[in-house]
Amino acid sequence: MTDLFTLNGRNAIVTGGAQGIGEAIVLALRDAGARVFICDVNPDTGRAAAERHGVEFVAGDVTDPDSVEAAFEHVVDAGGSVDVAVNNAGIVHNHPSEELDPADWRRVMAVNLDGVFYCCRAAGKRMLAQGSGSIINTGSMSGHIANHPQPQSAYNTAKAGVIHLTKSLAGEWSGRGVRVNSISPGYVGTDMTKRGLSNEEWRRVWLDDTPMGRVAEPREIAPAVLFLASDASSYCTGTDLVVDGGYTVW
Ligand SMILES: NC(=O)c1ccc[n+]([C@@H]2O[C@H](COP(=O)([O-])OP(=O)(O)OC[C@H]3O[C@@H](n4cnc5c(N)ncnc54)[C@H](O)[C@@H]3O)[C@@H](O)[C@H]2O)c1
DSSP: OGGGGOOTTOEEEEETTTSHHHHHHHHHHHHTTOEEEEEESOHHHHHHHHHHHTOEEEEOOTTOHHHHHHHHHHHHHHHSOOOEEEEOOOOOOOOOGGGOOHHHHHHHHIIIIIHHHHHHHHHHHHHHHHTOEEEEEEOOGGGTSOOSSSOOHHHHHHHHHHHHHHHHHHHHHGGGTEEEEEEEEOOBOSHHHHHHHTSHHHHHHHHHTSTTOSOBOGGGTHHHHHHHHSGGGTTOOSOEEEESTTGGGO
């Protein structure tokens, strides 16, 4: 049974893999036997993480389709195939919607939704040519519910888009060997949530609204990705795996 979770001989790319949830995913895939490439817009943190964990780094900005193509091409050139693509890079912007600057709306969409599409496209065309592959997109519970008390309409909308993009691509590609799934984490202790967790009001609401009464560690999210990346999930496609400490039950 544990053989189902092995990634021996497979090449994996993780966007936003330099830190946080992405870094934990890098470790899980590496430990399962994959050759892992961290793809991040920040070369300093990306290279340092790659060095720390004995994996490889490739620079890439998910908002730029040419940069995304180059990063995926690098993986195929180096490893001969791209078997697992974890499209995880993301940003958040908290601002009341009635005053939201269109440039901030666009920036959030560019990274969180356009970026996921460009990465799926780059992964999909190569995996369809190989006849196999697993794509995992990082959605969020914010794609299912609207968070409070902090305003973040662009983020929530982009994440709902990621979940539906995932289903749309699963419908197109699963008959040709390429599975496409997403994960939807709840609150996780990373740089993204640092500001919110240090705000007494936000922290209280976040924890009160989570049945488990705490935020997750990044390493509690990564095994869900390993499941979706590996043959253990061979009949899953178009699935959104929610890992949220129960947040969405209330
Ligand atoms: N932290 C949470 O509570 C939480 C909850 C649900 C979903 N998520 C999602 O999980 C993913 C990872 O979040 P995190 O909390 O680890 O965030 P983080 O801020 O710790 O890490 C994000 C990483 O993405 C990289 N990145 C940002 N823009 C990029 C770009 N244009 N191209 C390539 N890389 C880029 C950053 O350099 C960074 O390494 C995001 O998609 C986020 O929306 C986070």
